[in-house]
Amino acid sequence: MVTSSISGNYLTTILLFGTIGLFTLCIAKSRGFFHDRSYINVPFSLAQLLSVFVIYLCMTLLGLPILITLSKLIYPLIETETPFPVFVLSWLQLFVIMVTFFLIRAVLSNHNRTIWRHIWKKPSCNQSLAQDIWMGILAWLISFPIVIGIGQLFDFILYLFFHLESYEQVAVRYLKKSIYSPSQLIPALIMITLAAPIIEELLFRGCLQSYLKRYIKKSLAIVFSSICFSAFHFSFSQGIGNVSLLFSLFVFALFLGFIYERQGSLFASISLHMTLNIVSVARILLSSTE
Template sequence: MALVIYFWIILIAGFVLLVQDSREESRTPARNPLPAWNADILEFLLFVSMLLFLYAGLGGLVAIATEDWRANPILKPWRTPMVALGSQAGMLLTVLFLFHPSFKRLISFDAPEKIFSFSPLRLGFGEYFKHGLFAALAALPLIMAIGKGWESLLMWLEDLGFHVALNRQDLLDLFANESGVAVSITMIVLAVVVAPITEEIVFRGALYRYLKGRFSPRSAMVFSSLCFALIHWNLLAAMPLFLLGMLLCRAYEKSQNILVPICFHALFNANTIATLILASQVDAIP
């Protein structure tokens, strides 16, 4: 019952805010576009190379170091969040190396200093939280509908005889199972704090804004959102994540403050976790 009530509250609130957002969009005068990241091709290639190397490298090193944990029932639940934490740390280090002056001095790449801000428009805490909350609520009905349709399409293809992977993301599967309080708290921190910060800085703050300076804003949204969906490496979540990426780009473009899509992303992940918790309580009822 709690899951049904929660679902309908989110759905109704999201629909109301979606209508309100559409009306405000038509009445509000166009704001100056979010500035592009006008990096040269070498600086961008360095960014991509470091991102892939550190993301895969640190995640891979943690995976190798924890390989023996598979046989240990106590340590096994910790393996997935630790590998995810290694990968996220690789993404964050990439951003620090290329955008923070103290870290840029540690590498030999001698790029000219540029004024670059992930948040050209400054907002107060209440403002970016409000914008992030409204954007997340308005997006949820659309993402849930697309996700359900995408899942139905994949199941239909499975029924036709195609081999389609319908498994959920590893972290979600682990959270849905009883893995212990400490593991669950670690996964919540990863999903609601760490991942939104690193992924928004990388995919919206850097990738989207670089592509925006080379292609049309819509093309930049599509390609950066496609990369965002692909890096999660899960077919079932691919279409909802692609749509989420597009809406995160839109929230960033409208607010011109990276904290808004970070807040949006964190609230979206928190909603997913809350839904899993409520669903597990329903399953536990005899």
């Protein structure tokens, strides 16, 4: 009885969000939302692309651990009575992301200052910032039921074949650990709702997708950058749950890539990414306080 009840819940959710998703897609298509636009490609080189990802990986895989180690060594010299505060780790992570952002900007602006500007807003794009943000939010309304439906479908498959009923993403665990400590919660919220969307959209849409478009079709560039984006979120700690996460993120990334090309603006994809994260955070916070 329990098994049939869980299966029924999955199927109901999949059918509900699948139906809503198809409906929103049809409405969006009839309203011209998927109208393709062409903008001048960003003159992005392989050396610049590699340098951008090297900076990010070095800062997150080397810079952050070094900073954490140094902080733990220095802290006892300043304060000997209390243990090392956990919230410092969250602020250090946010600091590293900020430094990474400005290092990437410096590298991209070093040889050609127009590249940085064109990544954020394509030449000949006459859409306003408000229009870019609005289109990002509208893209969330269209993509959200589809992403949820895909996620639930693979959750159901994992339940059928592996009897996996529940798992938590790394970001969810990170937020839940911070929820009862304002000093931890504030940097966690900034990281998830602001810093992560900006740096990830800069890397995967602004840099990788822009580079790929010089050599392959726009649609293939979106697909490939979406694969890389979803693979970027793989975590060994999530185990088999990665399957559901990666497939739903891949679908979401297709919308991120599309809205970036449609608007010719990184602000549009950042807006879409931020909206999804904000809604997810709000849902976690509300469920945790019940």
